[in-house]
Amino acid sequence: MKKADRIYYGGDYNPDQWDDKTIEEDMRLFKKAGINLLTLPVFSWARLEPDEGVYCFEWLDRIIDKIWENGIYVCLATPTTAQPAWLSTRYPEVLPVDIAGRKRTHGMRVFFCVNSLKYRERAAAIAEEMAKRYAHHPALAMWHVSNEYGTYCYCPTCQAKFRLWLRRRYGTLEELNRRWHTSFWGRVLTSFEEVTLPTELNDDYRFNPAIQLDYMRFVTDSTAECFMNEYQVLKKYNPEIPIQTNMSGYIKKLDQFTLTKNLDIVGWDNYPWPDDPPYFVAMKHDIMRGLKGGRSFILTEQSPNQQNWQPYNLLKRPGEVRRLSYQAMAHGADTCLFFQMRQSIAGQEKFHGAVISHSGREDTRVFRECTQLGKELQSLGDSFLEGCTPAKAGILFDWNNWWALELASGPSKDMDYLKTVSLYYETLYRQNIPVDILPYDAEVSGYDLIVAPMLYMTKEGVAEHLKDFVRDGGTLVTTVMSGLADENDRCIFGAYPGKLKDLLGIWVEETDALRPYEKNRMKLSDKLALAKAEYDCGFLCDIIHTEGGAQVLAAYGEDFYAGCPCVTENSYGKGKAYYIGTQPEQAFLDDFMEMVCGGCGLKPICQTSEDVEVTLRVSEKAEVMFIINHGKTEGYIDFGTDTLTGLLDQTKLTGRMIIAPGDVIVARRG
Amino acid sequence: MKKADRIYYGGDYNPDQWDDKTIEEDMRLFKKAGINLLTLPVFSWARLEPDEGVYCFEWLDRIIDKIWENGIYVCLATPTTAQPAWLSTRYPEVLPVDIAGRKRTHGMRVFFCVNSLKYRERAAAIAEEMAKRYAHHPALAMWHVSNEYGTYCYCPTCQAKFRLWLRRRYGTLEELNRRWHTSFWGRVLTSFEEVTLPTELNDDYRFNPAIQLDYMRFVTDSTAECFMNEYQVLKKYNPEIPIQTNMSGYIKKLDQFTLTKNLDIVGWDNYPWPDDPPYFVAMKHDIMRGLKGGRSFILTEQSPNQQNWQPYNLLKRPGEVRRLSYQAMAHGADTCLFFQMRQSIAGQEKFHGAVISHSGREDTRVFRECTQLGKELQSLGDSFLEGCTPAKAGILFDWNNWWALELASGPSKDMDYLKTVSLYYETLYRQNIPVDILPYDAEVSGYDLIVAPMLYMTKEGVAEHLKDFVRDGGTLVTTVMSGLADENDRCIFGAYPGKLKDLLGIWVEETDALRPYEKNRMKLSDKLALAKAEYDCGFLCDIIHTEGGAQVLAAYGEDFYAGCPCVTENSYGKGKAYYIGTQPEQAFLDDFMEMVCGGCGLKPICQTSEDVEVTLRVSEKAEVMFIINHGKTEGYIDFGTDTLTGLLDQTKLTGRMIIAPGDVIVARRG
């Protein structure tokens, strides 16, 4: 994006909801709060194109000029998330068909078929109209395409395109039959025209993982195409302006590695739930940062106060927005944007928090907090912008794997990939060890430790990659439900963990599923010295056989497989490969991963007390440390002999420093 | 209705299900039980009109004559709740389309589109046929139109009529866009033809409150029209005979103030759940009584024993029917009618209780109890009929407000208007203070106290009304979630409680939502002396600022808004306006409302023990007091120095009288 001299601070603004007087007042308040970026006009297609090809941009010209006169940049959004009613009415093919086979009627937003040619035609046309008009406007900092893509459509257009997509992917019907293993349940196809979308009308969306997997890939590809439809138009008029779309974060339904391949910069909306632990939010930021190889991203939305769509919309506590904002920046955000600047007076989100509430007053807690944060951000300048967050530990993460794992019927209905990943993330987070989230095909040779929780789908080349990594001295930790299937969810022929067998030195005979109230015990062997001699485990229990020299680090204590290994270690080349064949209690993960990290030389950024998070961002200009106390009591950080400079108050920081509950320190190293 | 010399006692009777011998036996049993009114033929359209325009009324002639020969009046029902199969088959447009967009097929009752012209044509025709035949029959006591209206239809006819309804209501498209605030989420309309009904196909029924609100108003209006379609025909033939329809009580989906505007008398079906507390049933009666300004109503249905459609259909305990019957009369009922006189042998309701059960026997508990009640009602004569139930306290109640409040997304999913109203009703009920339930546009000048729980929607004129009321000396109590929105659910521009701000002397900055397991505390200031110094509160917590002189009566004890006011009092003109910014525990409401009632001179009818309900009905003939012990132990009532006459046993009543568990006293004052 056009680089500002400080962090972009602001958010979504809907001036077409307000009269001139209100807009005037808004400008005054925005300046007071230190706002320097406004995103608009996200939902204004119907205002901008009241009839097909009839454009009405004068009001937007005026408002953009006014914003710029007030020294504020604009993130200009194509309004294509909400097509006008006339478009849906005149061309019903733009409306999606849902999974139950029902043609939708006009309403809502993100409510169009991404493959509709008419939709794409009109979306490109209005994007072009905007590009012509504003691509060189001095206020324009970046483009924002549409909004929170994610509609699954099952219309005839999609069906036809899906067949074409399959033909291109697999070439022949024979190959399709082979990949989908259609001999199971007699699903053999004799023509591509016999492929039907997986819906509630055939239950394939839940009972036919191979089709559903490909359909999900197809929707991702189609959505990426739909994004590119506007991207290419916008780019034509001014290639300098970066283009993004705001994603609903880490949502499961679109493969975001694929979706973001052609974005100039990743943008995402961070709406944590009240009980989300800080590490979980941190992990989501790191996933977003991981989408483009560790590059910084845009925090496109967060709420300056309560949400409206949760069951119980708690107010954000004093300081909470500030803490969440710095956490985003710590993990790679180059902006701090809110949904929304002024609270809508009607509609579904009328009770969603805003910088300026219905009251319109500036003597509110929220406005005061936003103003304080605005001041701080001004004082930070651009020190850490575009900075990276260096890490020597990586966690493998993959959307296809997520889909396949949770589509599986058996062994347990509680399969939860994101949660499993988060358990391993948490253990590293607690130890203040920075982590990169990596796609399955990432270059891993630079890392010391790779964790691959539930690496169920061993995509082409992944096993080989990991073997090279370990052979060259790397350390790998992987778990139960790894090495089972290929990219089409066909299980390996031969024992689990399939292609990882010799790397891990084991084979898995069976996997028991425990009910939520059932447990087993892990008894540590004398090869493994942790804080305790026994830990609990549950959920799934692999029955493991070592084969080829793996060492048994722990064995089950209960049930008919008592004594059977549950954790193993295998030396492979210069490195080590660990296998955890069950879901241990968190204490085991903490103790075990500390041992593993120690073994491969990973060190925490700093020592801190329990609730204090510490992160390091390194830009060309500076090394900036973010220290956040998420707790309700005083915490500490120990800088040791280093001396840093507090950027918010210019204090010198060294040794063991106290940090107040809920407080934040931003410090420059050196 | 044609005035009988005593309360109408009887209920629904379906003679077309029975042979002559059974009907003969029924007449004998009805007379034995003191029955003097039968409602029929509610579901007999197909029998009366076996083909279009072909009528077959002879069997009904005979049964009506027989009933009248037995000295029993008839409540004559148009059978239009259940159109014949031939009508649905020949004219599918009479069948509704459901919210999922599915055309229904024939079946069930109340299963037609209220806007179908063909339905209305055939309904008017059969109503006319009945009116011609029976409008002057001596047995005819009243008309009963159809049955438990309430079908929401989404067919093309309804869609077209809804557009017309909007055009008439709002005049121009500009006004519609303004009222619906369509600039939110890009919903701007460029033609009335772009309006689509809010269904599952566009999710507007839950995500677009403005459309959904108007749709619910439209259904109410359409239903009222559908009722009037028959009403006008019936009235033409004998304007003396009153006309009603039995409503499913206090149901949310139809605005019953609007629906009953043209009824001659309100009728409703009382089916309490086993655990409904007595005050809740009392409140529902009072809502029904409130529909037509306090006028008496018809209890059209109650069960003489168990229901069949509850999860667990407990038998009604001995005396329970009697107690519920007197409670209805105490609160305004001029009839005591059962569904049903004889139990159907088949179908969905075959296990629903009846005066005569499948056994056909008269030596049953239920028949005995019904007979005893019949005798008592005979002895009461017409003393309290058409009597009113005088009250100086009123609770504002509004269907539009109910809809809008519970359509809102945020602040809490547990928003429950009826329950909130009932909490305030309960506090007055416990103190034996009679209450009128009032529409928002009611004349309130005659009351001492008005309670307006969650007055979310400040309809045109309501705030002004309430200000006049308080200025002239009245006392107002209102609560959290008041003063937020207008009739189209647009939130006020400026702080809550909007137009009530100066009346209450406060503004509300934020509203926190607590989870069910969370609480705050209310610490009373020295301006408020109640039984305890602190009470619990929860659900929602307004963060209140006094502005213009309101006094703080209580403040929060916990969280970041500890110390912030939660209950305030404002002197305004000669009166007082209280604001309760949270949901206090019931003990607070009891203590607080007792203080408030004392302050405005409200007195209980009598002092009684906890479980004893006392109500007064005043007719031209008499002042009759109903005393009901809902408890399982002895209770008392203290008549003080008054002397009354027990109408059931002609005893003299004065001073403190004991009332047996479950027993009823009906007494005449003076």
Add this chain to the structure above:
Amino acid sequence: MKKADRIYYGGDYNPDQWDDKTIEEDMRLFKKAGINLLTLPVFSWARLEPDEGVYCFEWLDRIIDKIWENGIYVCLATPTTAQPAWLSTRYPEVLPVDIAGRKRTHGMRVFFCVNSLKYRERAAAIAEEMAKRYAHHPALAMWHVSNEYGTYCYCPTCQAKFRLWLRRRYGTLEELNRRWHTSFWGRVLTSFEEVTLPTELNDDYRFNPAIQLDYMRFVTDSTAECFMNEYQVLKKYNPEIPIQTNMSGYIKKLDQFTLTKNLDIVGWDNYPWPDDPPYFVAMKHDIMRGLKGGRSFILTEQSPNQQNWQPYNLLKRPGEVRRLSYQAMAHGADTCLFFQMRQSIAGQEKFHGAVISHSGREDTRVFRECTQLGKELQSLGDSFLEGCTPAKAGILFDWNNWWALELASGPSKDMDYLKTVSLYYETLYRQNIPVDILPYDAEVSGYDLIVAPMLYMTKEGVAEHLKDFVRDGGTLVTTVMSGLADENDRCIFGAYPGKLKDLLGIWVEETDALRPYEKNRMKLSDKLALAKAEYDCGFLCDIIHTEGGAQVLAAYGEDFYAGCPCVTENSYGKGKAYYIGTQPEQAFLDDFMEMVCGGCGLKPICQTSEDVEVTLRVSEKAEVMFIINHGKTEGYIDFGTDTLTGLLDQTKLTGRMIIAPGDVIVARRG
């Protein structure tokens, strides 16, 4: 089936999923495991008929020959459970319409309209092709038609056929109106063409029991026809080969007495849940055995290890498959077949257990256990094949009754026929008293005791049958919810239990429904001496009056009906009829039924400890006793002075013998 010299042991095999090398390996492993029967090709229609009328059987010829060369029999399955995609695509009428009125698209298995003429044409054609080819193949042991029938379809074809079915069943419209009691809710029909299927579009499937009951009968009849469509073709070519279809066990939706009328032998799939108690599995076997008057049946499927479709798919514990297999044989199974022989590598069931797992290894626990079982079965030979399981106690069981009872709205939503039956089954099972499950029209004169739990629907002749039975000296036990309705679910006119009133000497005035947390007490009279003087009861409580001499054995202890009888005994002719008007705690049933059994001379097969099940099968060759310890601790069986021969190890067994936890003894008497 073609009689083997030992039990058929094997299961489902899908060779079209495997290459030649794998098939070769499978043959080796099958022989090693003692397999002598393979079921195939269940899902291979599309492979066998790649286009309409174009057959491709060569691969199947080869595999059948290979199997036979390896000394293994074949259960040859018509592949009609999974029609080819071309059939669904070219003739969409073969696809079902679901209860929501939605036309299904191709996918899944058992996914066709059983009434589709096109489906039946193509199914008969491929069956004929198979019969021509294989009817005299030496490997052919039996036919297997389709797979787990059970699709409910609501298409126009079904609607038309249902009207015809009704016309045939009831003759006239008058009779239909009478039987369906259409006068309730105005459902009178004036043409058969007005009948609509009971769907979600009219809610008749849950609100109109008479229609729904007949629809369920119609689906059963249609499914039986669909089975016969293939049966007749297969039979034509070789009448010697028995024909069956594998049923999903005791499923509710098809009346299996009707469905199996024309099967040569009953086949069923046994998939118990982890927490199913052993008696529940035993009862399901006995239901299957009861379908054809006690004749032995085929266990068509069970899993050699975990399932994949349960929420938590526990591994089968060591010995569990063996124990379940012997339990099946003990209760009448003449085969021991698995789904599946080799685990599919993809699709919905890829994690379902198999004899040969994905690993393909033979050094697995499961393969070892299967091999051990194979050896044992070889050693047992054909000693008990086609043997019966003699019993003097019978439990009446009926699908129409099941449907009607659970369709009823009221008195309690928790009505559960199968569970209620199982409570009575359990009491007999615990006492080691063998039981036959009998249809309502069974010949009962040979039994000493008949138990008829919730004999709600007194079908034509049933009451008379039972009276004859008791009059001639039999003992009857029946319960609450008996004698209420006729075959069209019309309740009796006159008191419950209707036609059973004089047999039981009582009438039931009312039935109270208790909530799950509510109880009553049963106080025993001095006529009944059991272990305790009082027991708990709940769920439903009949208020009973004796009439005509029944004796009160117990009366309620609580509520307004305290003192009212709840258990009665009536002498009728030479026998006795007991009525239990509530749901007693299990201890009462145990004690009471022990008393009743003693009274009618029923004796246990043997005395055993708690968890040990004992069953006797008597064939022409031998009397074989199966003793299974389902417990986790040692148990015993006391053979008394008998001496038996253990068939697995040829030991002599007499007196009190210890049986290890989880172990099985198969012993020959005499």
